[in-house]
Amino acid sequence: MDSDQGKLFIGGISWETSEEKLKDYFGxxxxxxxxxxxxxxxxxxxxxxxxxxxxxxxALDRVLQHRHVIDxxxxxxxxxLSREEQQVSRAGNPSAGRSFGGGGGGNTRTxxxxxxxxxxxxxxxxFRQYFESYGNVTDVVIMFDQxxxxxxxxxxxxxxxxxxxxxxxxxxxxxxxxxxxxxKRALPKDANPGGGGRxxxxxxxxxxxxxxxxxxxxxxxxxxxxxQSQNTGGGFPPYGSSGYxxxxxxxxxxxxxxxxxxxxxxxxxxxxxxxxxxxxxxPNVPNAGYGGGPAGASRNAWTAQGSSAYGNVxxxxxxxxxxxxxxxxxGSGAAAGHSPSGSAGYGNQSYGFAGYGxxxxxxxxQGAYGAPGGRAGSIPNSNASVGNGAGDxxxxxxxxxxxxxxDAAGNSGYVNAGWRSDPSQVSGNYGGQAGYGGGxxxxxxxxxQQQ
DNA sequence: GTTGAGCGTT
Numbered sequence: 001m002d003s004d005q006g007k008l009f010i011g012g013i014s015w016e017t018s019e020e021k022l023k024d025y026f027g028x029x030x031x032x033x034x035x036x037x038x039x040x041x042x043x044x045x046x047x048x049x050x051x052x053x054x055x056x057x058x059a060l061d062r063v064l065q066h067r068h069v070i071d072x073x074x075x076x077x078x079x080x081l082s083r084e085e086q087q088v089s090r091a092g093n094p095s096a097g098r099s100f101g102g103g104g105g106g107n108t109r110t111x112x113x114x115x116x117x118x119x120x121x122x123x124x125x126x127f128r129q130y131f132e133s134y135g136n137v138t139d140v141v142i143m144f145d146q147x148x149x150x151x152x153x154x155x156x157x158x159x160x161x162x163x164x165x166x167x168x169x170x171x172x173x174x175x176x177x178x179x180x181x182x183x184k185r186a187l188p189k190d191a192n193p194g195g196g197g198r199x200x201x202x203x204x205x206x207x208x209x210x211x212x213x214x215x216x217x218x219x220x221x222x223x224x225x226x227x228q229s230q231n232t233g234g235g236f237p238p239y240g241s242s243g244y245x246x247x248x249x250x251x252x253x254x255x256x257x258x259x260x261x262x263x264x265x266x267x268x269x270x271x272x273x274x275x276x277x278x279x280x281x282x283p284n285v286p287n288a289g290y291g292g293g294p295a296g297a298s299r300n301a302w303t304a305q306g307s308s309a310y311g312n313v314x315x316x317x318x319x320x321x322x323x324x325x326x327x328x329x330x331g332s333g334a335a336a337g338h339s340p341s342g343s344a345g346y347g348n349q350s351y352g353f354a355g356y357g358x359x360x361x362x363x364x365x366q367g368a369y370g371a372p373g374g375r376a377g378s379i380p381n382s383n384a385s386v387g388n389g390a391g392d393x394x395x396x397x398x399x400x401x402x403x404x405x406x407d408a409a410g411n412s413g414y415v416n417a418g419w420r421s422d423p424s425q426v427s428g429n430y431g432g433q434a435g436y437g438g439g440x441x442x443x444x445x446x447x448x449q450q451q
Numbered sequence: 452g453t454t455g456a457g458c459g460t461t
Contacts, residue, residue, distance in 0.1 A: 011453030038455060048452040081454060116457050141459060154457050187458050 006033070006054035007080035008063060013037065014071040015046045025070050026052045030059025033173050033180055034117075051080055053173070111138075111165055112158045112186035118142060119179045120151045130176045131157045135164020156186055 010022065022035040037050035054060060060079055068075050118127070128140040139158035144151055159165050165185065168174070174181050 009454055013453085015452070036455080041456080046452080047454095049454065051455070076453065078454090085454095112459095114458055118457095139460090143457090143459060152457070152459095154459095156459065182457095184458090189459065 004080055004082045005057040006060060008052040008054065008060055009049065009078045009080040010052060010068075010070075011049045011076040011078070012073060013046070013048055013050055013075045014073045015048065017046070017050070017071045017073075017075075019050070021070065022050055022052055025068070026054070026059075026063065029054070029062045031055040034182075052077075055173075109162055110186050110188050111160065111162055112156050113165060113168055114154065114156060114184045114186040115174075116154045116182045116184070117179075118151065118153050118155055118181055119176075120153070122151075122176065122179070124155075126176065127155060127157070130174070131159075131168065134159070134167045136160040 008026070013022075017037060019035045019037050022037065023032045026032050026035070031054060032052055033055050034053040035050060038047045039045060040047055054063075063077050064079070068077055113131075115127075122142065124140045124142050127142060128137050131137050131140075136159060137157060138160050140155070141157075142151060142155035143153075157168075159168075168183055169185060172182055172184075174183055
């Protein structure tokens, strides 16, 4: 995450403090590329923190040595955490750093770049000319609001080679005649159901509808915050909340085996998304699931879209493999891959639920997963396995994994089973989840279309 | 009031 190098988090700022003020203030420590004061999206009210990006990472050291009072408040300046780091640290496991290494981002090769922070006055011509210095530009788009026709502040540049893209991405900020714009790899919009990452966010779509609970999630899937369990719905354990699950399912198209492409999910929550997918991966088609993943991942880090960290990689096949082995051991594939948490949990869980392991020990332990594993192992169709609630719910559903994927139709149960590790809980709740079935189904349809 | 926006068109 080079882009995070010169980034400072400023907490506890006054509601009066503006971006300009931050820029002025921190300008004494170095060249400030960008400042932002985060606000509530709806109310517009400042949330009390912001970020400052210096062109020179060394400026951070200077800033960190002093106390800062801005607009009468003593603010707290810290090096900004990348999303991955956030998760990790929040989970209380600082040591696990980002594992991915090179892999990140590599998978989602798009020759298109998302350019944010465009000045309203920028013309496509100027836009193109600037980027032409990096390679052959095949397409230029500046987005406008369809209703008001006003510039939305972002656009896209397509190149004919990945090299050009790499060159552009080498720097996060680009100066278009004195204006700062930010570049990131574009999300593959049309990649599959999940591909668009964002679209899912809304999530809601199929998903939402299918299960009433889903919203708990927050519309934005990519928000890693959710991990903090804001969504705890009622009595459910954080994860339990259907919202989440649903997600996973929705996408998975099972029939083909392809399914899993998760775009958003994968990305969105490392924990959930990815894993889920994996977990479910169609038994029959081990790999299938993962494909999409990476894309989603990207969305996570806003600074670094590339991080496919979660992306499937880890999950990749691993889940399956691992799954049965309940004892499996951390080593098993998935875990190794990304696990921010590194937690052994993964290993055991077969599913590789990163999220789970990490955040909540509980999950880690859950036999539940393990159990699922069992299921996984079992043949898809074998319904019985789930045993717990799930089974009850649907006849078909049986296997969590299996069935689910196998046929969309059958499954509502699936989710449930999986999620809830604790049998006791399973039953009642699940009922609610029927939603999944729906979501899922939808997904498949979608796929069908694509074919 | 303390960790994150924005992702399309044809």
